[in-house]
Structures are given as structure tokens and as C-alpha cells.
Amino acid sequence: xxxxxxxxxxIALANALGWDMEVAIPSRNPKWPVIRVDIANxxxxxAIEVDGGSHLSKKQKNRDQMKAEMLAQMGxxxxxxxxxxxxxxxxxxxxxxxxxx
Numbered sequence: 626x627x628x629x630x631x632x633x634x635x636i637a638l639a640n641a642l643g644w645d646m647e648v649a650i651p652s653r654n655p656k657w658p659v660i661r662v663d664i665a666n667x668x669x670x671x672a673i674e675v676d677g678g679s680h681l682s683k684k685q686k687n688r689d690q691m692k693a694e695m696l697a698q699m700g701x702x703x704x705x706x707x708x709x710x711x712x713x714x715x716x717x718x719x720x721x722x723x724x725x726x
Contacts, residue, residue, distance in 0.1 A: 634711035635675045639664045641719045652695055660692055670701045671725055677708045
């Protein structure tokens, strides 16, 4: 994840979907030229973030909001899950993602 390490939740969800992890999405924003997401399917333009406690900080919430807005402007769907959601019901998370495609 954002801490430079793949989390077990990210790995579990990516493996369940068969999608790539740590995907770099080029943007047209010189201040943020590449948007990195935890998991993505570029063909479907679906990006997934699997968040832990660090995403509760005000600074990170603002950054997450900017990322979501930039992706939306580029036609992407961004789905966020808490680590606990992946831990507690991986099947439900997978179903939620696949219903977007």
C-alpha cells in the first residue's frame, strides 16, 4: 500500500480478482503526474484502494479526495475498502467490485 509495502488485504483482494497491484495511472496534472492505486483493471477503468488506519488523518483524507476527483475526471471508478472489510468478507468485496464492471 501507500507505506511502500503490499498489505495482506491488498494481496488477497488482488488475487481474488486476478488484477494487478500497485498500478500507475498517468494523469494530465503536472503536480501529480502519476496516480498510483493499490489494485486496478485499466481495461475497465476500475481502481481499488485498500485503506488502513493512516487514511483517518485529515492530511490523508484530503489526499484521498484529490486522488478520487482526478480519477473521476479521467473516467475511472474508484472503490475504497477498509482492511477490515477485506479481512471480514473478501467475497462481498469481490462482488462489489465486479458489480461495477
